[in-house]
């Protein structure tokens with residue numbers, strides 16, 4: 084009975100944390116798609132032998148992407164606080180945390196996009212070049228449709244990583260389910276809350292994976 | 306002149322050094338012609354045909370298509386030129402995420418055709434390649450032959466002056482190959498589109514080409530009218546290719562049991578239709594026994610090969626052989642029993 088009472092008294096807090104997680108992950112995945120998709124496309128089409136081949140661009144962009152990816156998230160989170168302040172006007176709360184999460188998600192997603200383009204049959208791209216289509220048309224009507232299943236899977240993986248990373252946002256007072264788990268479960272030894280939050284996170288991740296797989300299968304025409 | 310290639314060289318830079326794909330090739334293709342290029346694997350056929358629309362950038366040389374020199378064009382100009390050069394591939398290369406109609410519509414969009422016109426043109430093209438009932442199907446649900454038809458429709462979308470075929474039938478079974486070849490022939494004769502095709506199958510060249518070239522080590526080693534090349538191959542490689550169609554083995558037993566002279570006679574053109582053989586039997590005191598024979602029709606002209614055993618008096622045999630040699634272009638004494 085004690086356990087249940089405890090849980091019920093925590094419901095408003097849990098509810099708030101759940102939506103904070105959704106909020107952070109939502110903003111970050113949006114930014115990751117808006118910036119990471121074009122970046123991934125550019126990384127691919129500027130590669131050797133492709134229709135917008137540009138070694139200089141490819142090398143510089145590749146270097147930046149690798150650099151961000153090699154910084155541990157915890158460090159990125161703190162290092163980007165000034166940027167968060169600039170964009171969100173504050174260094175605490177879910178909005179501020181979303182800035183760091185977005186910056187981390189962009190190169191992660193961009194590489195996944197690049198990889199899914201790499202799996203397209205080179206001949207299909209060549210056939211499109213041979214028709215006399217513009218680079219933009221080839222990207223829009225050939226590359227993206229062909230890579231769609233891979234991109235959808237990439238979005239799924241990125242969202243799941245963001246859910247995990249968002250737990251660390253607690254360090255800058257970011258909030259969210261993971262933060263709750265750390266605050267109550269770890270610092271206050273409240274096992275009920277910790278187990279509950281972990282179950283919520285497990286269900287969330289399963290749901291995202293399930294949804295992602297379903298969509299990927301629907302868009303796959305091969 | 307629809308296509309003129311001058312001194313084309315294509316050298317690939319690889320980690321292990323340079324590889325010559327095309328070695329100083331020059332060729333001309335007349336408007337409305339079907340031009341076939343044969344050669345074994347690695348001869349440079351794909352390299353050559355891919356240079357014709359600059360999918361592969363030539364190391365040096367000139368490529369004139371319909372009066373336009375391609376290697377000196379800007380990117381935008383090259384895209385425009387490519388609208389008029391269709392290409393089909395061995396493995397079709399269709400966009401798997403798009404339906405048959407969408408695949409064809411892509412080429413029309415590339416040409417900037419207004420939406421309203423795209424639909425009508427797609428319908429027209431589907432009708433031409435005989436796939437009207439498959440317009441909303443994805444490529445994965447099509448057979449190889451059907452996929453190639455979609456490839457052909459896409460290549461012809463913008464009324465090109467030239468169609469390039471890179472081993473277009475090599476992934477297809479013999480009967481599907483036949484139907485695709487006759488579609489290509491139809492396109493050539495009805496629309497007047499010049500076709501360049503590469504293949505390693507002489508059968509393809511025999512069936513639809515007007516002129517042909519034989520490639521080896523990046524060079525064109527023999528070229529000419531298909532019938533001429535089949536009838537009088539000059540290079541050993543060409544002979545091998547021609548033999549792949551015309552050759553046949555004589556059973557060992559026949560060679561052992563023969564009594565007279567074994568001769569091989571090549572008949573060409575109208576001679577094949579004239580009764581050279583029956584004339585021989587009426588004129589000379591010899592007996593003949595045809596052991597093997599074959600007539601191929603190339604461009605509707607017969608090309609025949611017969612192996613015959615001639616028996617009788619030696620003098621008569623010699624006279625008969627001299628007579629046949631004079632009437633036909635090519636006679637070979639395979640084996641002399643005497």
Ligand SMILES: Nc1ncnc2c1ncn2[C@@H]1O[C@H](COP(=O)(O)OP(=O)(O)OP(=O)(O)O)[C@@H](O)[C@H]1O
Pocket residue numbers: 317318319324325326344345346347348349350351352353505
């Ligand atoms: N992209 C490339 N990079 C390096 N070498 C290449 C490349 N493409 C072709 N080659 C080389 O150029 C030569 C000619 O190849 P090509 O593909 O044109 O021959 P092919 O006649 O089409 O042969 P196949 O019948 O096997 O298709 C070969 O030695 C090949 O290894």
Ligand SMILES: [Mg+2]
Pocket residue numbers: 350351352472
């Ligand atoms: Mg080839």
